[in-house]
Amino acid sequence: MSVVGVQGEERHDFTKEESRQIRRRSLRLLGSLLKPLRWQVAWTALVVTVSTGAQVAGPALIGYGVAEGLPALLDQDWLPLAWAGAAYLATAVVGALLVAVYIRQSARISQAILIDLRKRVFLHTQKLSLEFHESYTSGRIISRQTSDLDAIRELLDSGINQLVQGVLYMTFTAIALVALDWQSGLVLAVALVPLFVLTRWFQQRSQVLFRRSREASAKLIVHFVETMTGIRAVKAFRKEKRNEKEFGDLVEDYRDVNAKVIQVFGVYDPGLVFIGNVTVAMVLLWGGFRVVDGSLAIGFLLAAVLYTRRFFDPMEDMAMFYNSYQSAASALEKISGVLEERPSVPDPVRPVDLWSARGDIAFDDVEFAYTDDRVVLPAFDLAIPAGQTIALVGSTGAGKSTLAKLISRFYDPSRGAVRLDGVDLRDLHPKDLRRAIVMVTQEAYLFSGSVADNIALGKPDASFDEIVAAARAVGAHEFIEGLPNGYDTDVNKRGGRVSAGQRQLISFARAFLADPAVLILDEATSSLDIPSERAVQEGLTTLLADRTAVIIAHRLSTVAIADRVLVMEWGRIVEDGSPAELIGGEGRFARLHAAWRDSLV
Known part of the structure; x- marks a missing residue:
């Protein structure tokens, strides 16, 4: 992929085929990150499945206790109610313990992925040719390592938890509701139609807005980095006012797109609450009539209402997951684009050794x-x-x-x-x-580091005497000795600052020590x-x-x-x-x- 191809990802007018290629590229990257962790992922999936199953069992046990335990208690038979209470307590303990295990495991997996990805981006960008770095601004590279990786971190740290637990919770709840009372399950199925329409609208609107939000964030970072990097030129040409306006415009754009995101949530969240409450009311009303005619036990009506209410609980969390997902998906696309870059100056497939060069x-x-x-x-x-x-x-x-x-x-x-x-x-x-x-x-x-460290860049295993000899050879020794800590002076600390000419002399000493042909x-x-x-x-x-x-x-x-x-x-x-x-x-x-x-x- 060319440099132009990566830069082109800053636009958002992709064709369908380009979008499919970008998604496939992102999925390949995600697959390569997960492959070394596949057994940990499988173990974590098993843990969260059992944990969710234990949590979902609660309403059924409550319904059994009310439907069977209370009438038995009136006959002095406390065993059914005790059994329901003990089972409820046991599922709660198992669920809580397994949630703790799941959180620890998912954290380990997410951190392993992030470490792998950070290393890949850093090492790969170092290997890319000078052509890439002259075309791809430093601010955008920094954005890949900061805001984009942070978006992926947020998804891995909390978003995945919300999705996995939410999907499993809703699935198990729906299954339990149908098994308990199929008619209540039918009411829930009808409610899924407006729920699907609302969620689809939210996905389409938020997908565009979240991508624009990532782009606006990246532009902010690029402008800030370039301003700070070129601060001398900013001061020299009195560019502060222009920067204030340009940065202000970027901040306004970022604020506007985030305001639109909030407006979308302002429709989606109340819509979820409304659909959930109407569904609970319908289950309660329909179930109440059946309790009156004796076709449904009141305990199971209570369980059906609890299951219906709980079915909608994860929806808001899953909406927040979609927020994280859109940001992370956009970030992963940009990162995968950088990782797909190939050096225009590749290393040789069969390198020729030249241990001692003459210099022709x-x-x-x-x-x-x-x-x-x-x-x-x-x-x-x-x-x-x-x-x-x-x-x-x-x-x-x-x-x-x-x-x-x-x-x-x-x-x-x-x-x-x-x-x-x-x-x-x-x-x-x-x-x-x-x-x-x-x-x-x-x-x-x-x-960053001492003067000696910077000279030794030309020969990392050089002794201190060799470093001093290199500095003497190019006429740098005298001014280095005059620094606060001599060769141990940190070039980035106050008092260790050196002039442009002195930096050049240090670079000469570095080259002398490297002793190239x-x-x-x-x-x-x-x-x-x-x-x-x-x-x-x-x-x-x-x-x-x-x-x-x-x-x-x-x-x-x-x-x-x-x-x-x-x-x-x-x-x-x-x-x-x-x-x-x-x-x-x-x-x-x-x-x-x-x-x-x-x-x-």
Whole structure:
């Protein structure tokens, strides 16, 4: 399934065939979650069946006690009444104990399903390719892990209990009523007609509204996450007022759809009460006439009235279950859509091992296009010998970062092959690929934890001395020592905050410690000021030594350390040579260098 397919689930104008496919996909996911728990589910079903049967036996025992026990008591025979009382007490105790067992078992099953589902979503989204994450907003991913999983949790924690117990309770009650007095059962059967019409109306109306409610909730979360993530841009461009209006509109939409849901319940709940009360009245009236003519014992009339009343008791709970069910079904559809996604950069079926890479990079007749009509890199060949430092230069949108991402195998070429030491990257073992090729981007993301933890990301089993050595090599040791707790400083705590340039130095140390055969710096010095950039040049020289390096930079000062310069325009390499050769010429790079030199003056 494509990324567009998942994003398309935000709409609600599916064809019947699309809706069937989505339901089948959701059912497959649910089946895979339940399969490891099938024996626990079977045991739980048995427990709740026996428990419900014990609870339903109560009115029949009361009817027997009134019909048989009271007349016998008048004749000084207390045994029938005692038997009815003891049996009623026994069924109550058994029912209560089994309900306790059922609640514990259902809780274990629901938590096992939720843990499995949370892990699946987290692990699967990590495996998906960069293309997916660039198309699927972070707010929507967070919505899958939060509000959508919470909707499923609510269904599993209480909704399933309400459904199973309600269906069994109503079924057993109807059977008991027919067995006790078939004429009262016939009255109940007639009442099922308006009950079915009302319930069907409720299902159709609520199904649409609950789906809209989930969508409105997801939009709220997406807007909030994106606002908080981009809070610097919000402050810089004074977007608070616009955000207030946009968020206010989303809140209003969410409130309106929930108000309509409440209105539907406002019709359904009183309708249930009305139908239930009319049915009880009819059973009582019809039964009363038969008690008068002696064809029905008053005790059994009492039992029939109790059964009729109890038949309608679970209906409101089942309506609430339908509320939970609609929310959870919509959530499960979205989650199953994400889990159906397949990486556009799949792992090889038969991976080739490359334990020690030299760093030779070759592009063989490579073409790359995001879509058929959007070719970013027209067909080209390129060879980068091991140990050579390449600088990629060109205007924004020239294709520099795309070329670098092909080397890192964030994307696969649409045609041709990218090879490392003669091995197609699509065939290379993922561990060997990630060990051999490392990219440092301008974001220089730091994870929660200490500075040392963030540097050790490049080599998790590194010793503290190795971490310090990596920081010294790129010129980061001095500022790290100046932090409140040195290498143990938490980068997310007050006092542990580091500047953009310092984050970049930490990312350099991380890359140095990883010791890749191929290192890619994608605008990696863009966050550094001129003094910091000059200070890190020596560290960069150390970092790039004895390895293949590809540097993408707008600052031509960074290019000076390169052995070779590739100038790109419109996805094509238009110039190729050493910095000195290109500066001495009259091409694109010479003009860029002259403009940069004039800017310094």
